[in-house]
Amino acid sequence: MQTLHSALVWRIGVDRSIVLDRARVIGIVNVTPDSFFDESRCIDAQEACVAACAMVEAGAAALDIGGESTRPGAQRVTAEEQISRIVPVIRAIRDASVAVPISIDTTLVEVARAAIDAGAEIINDVSAGRDSPEMFALASERGVGLILMHRLRPPDADVYSNAYQNAPVYENGVVQEVCDFLKERAAIAIAAGVSRDALVLDPGLGFGKTVEQNHELIKNMSSILALGFPVLGAVSRKSFVGISRSTDHPITVGDRLEASVDLALVMARAGVRLFRVHDVVGHVRAFSGQDRGKNSAALSRELGRE
Numbered sequence: 001m002q003t004l005h006s007a008l009v010w011r012i013g014v015d016r017s018i019v020l021d022r023a024r025v026i027g028i029v030n031v032t033p034d035s036f037f038d039e040s041r042c043i044d045a046q047e048a049c050v051a052a053c054a055m056v057e058a059g060a061a062a063l064d065i066g067g068e069s070t071r072p073g074a075q076r077v078t079a080e081e082q083i084s085r086i087v088p089v090i091r092a093i094r095d096a097s098v099a100v101p102i103s104i105d106t107t108l109v110e111v112a113r114a115a116i117d118a119g120a121e122i123i124n125d126v127s128a129g130r131d132s133p134e135m136f137a138l139a140s141e142r143g144v145g146l147i148l149m150h151r152l153r154p155p156d157a158d159v160y161s162n163a164y165q166n167a168p169v170y171e172n173g174v175v176q177e178v179c180d181f182l183k184e185r186a187a188i189a190i191a192a193g194v195s196r197d198a199l200v201l202d203p204g205l206g207f208g209k210t211v212e213q214n215h216e217l218i219k220n221m222s223s224i225l226a227l228g229f230p231v232l233g234a235v236s237r238k239s240f241v242g243i244s245r246s247t248d249h250p251i252t253v254g255d256r257l258e259a260s261v262d263l264a265l266v267m268a269r270a271g272v273r274l275f276r277v278h279d280v281v282g283h284v285r286a287f288s289g290q291d292r293g294k295n296s297a298a299l300s301r302e303l304g305r306e
Helices: 045-058 079-095 109-118 135-142 174-191 211-219 221-225 257-270 280-287 296-302
Strands: 008-013 016-020 024-030 062-066 102-105 122-125 145-149 199-202 274-277
Touching (some): 024 280, 062 079, 109 135, 135 145, 257 274
Parallel strands (some): 145 199
């Protein structure tokens, strides 16, 4: 696999880091009743812990625990409810002697604090600190890793990528506006005391973008990497992945693994090294060269990567 950027180290603690010398998979563990992929939902801490252990066994480098769905149309969940969902899961995973880093997927500082106290080491904030301005101070104080994502609007005001009646407007183009936003939010986080080495940027594929705009971002992933931070690619089973580029017929969420892997491989060729996925086995196999997907080379050519 072509390497366009030198290896980076993502600092997630005083003496903890993830070396990004190759593609690393972050397994999704949803403790939610309404996530868009029902097979990713766990009903309680025991089920979530079993799922997490299986992901680590399959090669996940980290786990992302979420107590609130961020799918388009999802309703907000209170901090108290999120905490009641995610803290028992994190504790169960740590009690099972699972040592990989744990990320908390939340935009609320109270939830992030409770998760860190329970054993999490990364905050995955899809609002990039806008929902809770105190998030950056917490990340600085606790020395944890921090993922900052671009989104055009919150999930409860959004729709799926293939369901826009009018395309979201990016006056300077989606690539430039996403880059400008992420650069600004990273600068604000650093000014608040967050270590530059602790930051990861996420272009927010599927969040406020049409199918075409998502593919434009994937085609130009090098522009986001040029900001100088590790980048998280998160396409796993999303709605725009389910639009066949040859027939325009939607592919159901249960049948989107191959397309998800193919797009992940395209991003990995550009230099992306972190991938948040539902299907750890399939992605680990693909990144290791055991199964590179049937269409990834064709997708790379179509998207202009090679």
